[in-house]
């Protein structure tokens with residue numbers, strides 16, 4: 001497993017739809033900034049200009065019916081661009097990089113959800129991304145029923161057309177959740193599971209404690 005390059009720290013938030021990742025990242029960025037850290041907030045898919053076009057292709061509810069393997073390769077293409085252009089340069093500058101999703105989401109959605117062999121995803125990650133893993137992954141864990149209700153309420157407000165995964169059935173989302181939990185159990189030192197079914201302040205407080213612990 002390759003260490004995160006440079007002198008920065010690479011933190012990733014994972015979890016199903018509506019788990020609270022994006023809100024927690026805004027909180028973490030503010031808290032770390034107040035403590036004097038330089039922070040880059042980014043996301044997958046879509047952490048680069050090129051990736052934003054891929055994000056639209058991948059997440060928009062209207063129009064696209066990707067074969068699972070094509071979906072996987074677009075996710076990986078987004079990641080290669082993101083790591084090369086955003087994540088590694090920021091780590092080299094000594095920053096804390098906080099990404100909203102990373103390879104764990106690919107293992108969970110395209111692996112657990114779509115049924116692609118996780119060994120293939122790990123092999124692509126090893127070959128195409130130099131086996132580049134986060135220093136810490138926080139898995140925000142919530143039953144899909146709860147997360148999807150949160151997420152759909154937000155989508156219904158019509159701000160974004162990103163509902164392609166939200167639209168899939170509950171069994172899909174249960175497999176995604178289980179994959180995240182399995183990954184965290186295997187990664188131990190590098191992953192924390194946070195019960196995201198609680199009040200926002202409790203979830204975000206635990207996330208901050210875990211990050212500060214890792215930053216030393």
Ligand SMILES: Nc1ncnc2c1ncn2[C@@H]1O[C@H](COP(=O)(O)OP(=O)(O)OP(=O)(O)O)[C@@H](O)[C@H]1O
Pocket residue numbers: 015016017018019020021022023024150151154196197198199200203
């Ligand atoms: N612990 C919580 N309790 C109640 N509501 C929450 C909680 N966490 C987040 N929410 C609400 O749920 C919605 C989704 O939160 P957020 O966008 O942070 O989740 P996300 O994991 O980024 O979702 P997505 O995967 O859809 O991007 C928001 O409207 C947010 O205010």
Ligand SMILES: [Mg+2]
Pocket residue numbers: 021022023100
């Ligand atoms: Mg989000």
